[in-house]
Amino acid sequence: MKNIFFNIFHFISKDKNQKILKKLNLLLSFTCIYFIWNIFTQYKSNILFNLKIDEGFLVIISYILAGLLWSKYMKDNYQGKLTDYFYNWSFSKIGKFIPTGLVTLTVRLNQKVNRNKNSKEIFYGVLEEQFLFPLVSIPAIGLYLSHNFENQYFYLLPIYFGSFFYIVKFLYSKIRGDKNTLMGYPYLFISYLCSQFLILYFIAENIGYEDSITLACYYFLSSSLGLFFIGVPAGIGIREAIFLMVTNNFLADVLLLDYAIKVRLVFIIADLFFGLIGFLKIYTINSYE
Numbered sequence: 592m593k594n595i596f597f598n599i600f601h602f603i604s605k606d607k608n609q610k611i612l613k614k615l616n617l618l619l620s621f622t623c624i625y626f627i628w629n630i631f632t633q634y635k636s637n638i639l640f641n642l643k644i645d646e647g648f649l650v651i652i653s654y655i656l657a658g659l660l661w662s663k664y665m666k667d668n669y670q671g672k673l674t675d676y677f678y679n680w681s682f683s684k685i686g687k688f689i690p691t692g693l694v695t696l697t698v699r700l701n702q703k704v705n706r707n708k709n710s711k712e713i714f715y716g717v718l719e720e721q722f723l724f725p726l727v728s729i730p731a732i733g734l735y736l737s738h739n740f741e742n743q744y745f746y747l748l749p750i751y752f753g754s755f756f757y758i759v760k761f762l763y764s765k766i767r768g769d770k771n772t773l774m775g776y777p778y779l780f781i782s783y784l785c786s787q788f789l790i791l792y793f794i795a796e797n798i799g800y801e802d803s804i805t806l807a808c809y810y811f812l813s814s815s816l817g818l819f820f821i822g823v824p825a826g827i828g829i830r831e832a833i834f835l836m837v838t839n840n841f842l843a844d845v846l847l848l849d850y851a852i853k854v855r856l857v858f859i860i861a862d863l864f865f866g867l868i869g870f871l872k873i874y875t876i877n878s879y880e
Contacts, residue, residue, distance in 0.1 A: 653786035682869025725815035
């Protein structure tokens, strides 16, 4: 079974199959853009959407941190160009809106690797990206919410992120041994989690909610739990359902839904923006083959 698994990635890594995969990704990307646009218009019709400068700035910072984390992971595993890996990661963001995460995986696998290596570390990296972040954020946010802290203690949240990061890293090292993983970059990993929280906080603050920190924590917790529902495109409906369930005594459902929709729209725009940048770089400006 192990040999079959490795042979699949050797097969994918061949130049001929990489070219076929690239053409397939081009076709699937148009399907993704169609889905993204439909989702955006559906959500946009429900609220008066207005993207604030601080929200847009934080989203860009957050996505750059995530892209750099992936790119450094790839460079340390495959010794390629950091920029090529970043554009590939950007392109893969539009694949989140196809069920099963198929396009995200096929785009990530469509990269040139050294002849003496195969793409199995890319596969492991995609799994780590899906599951390691929530394994850190869920206990960290859960612990913070359990204390019912006043807002002036919000600085404890990044401390909790850091603490659970090293706990998860230690436990995960028992599985992966000395292999390079996404947890080999603590600064980028923890900074990404903090930036995600800040986005959620500022969106709540700009809408005008009183306890924006707690609301942001609940949504972060809900979206982290939603990552375990594999196969649902970008967790559509899942994180909102969890969010409304865990905050049923926090605010009226209508107000909570407005917040959830605003958050969803912000991240849809970011996925589309970075996805198109990666698409244009790969298929028009530059080409990896």
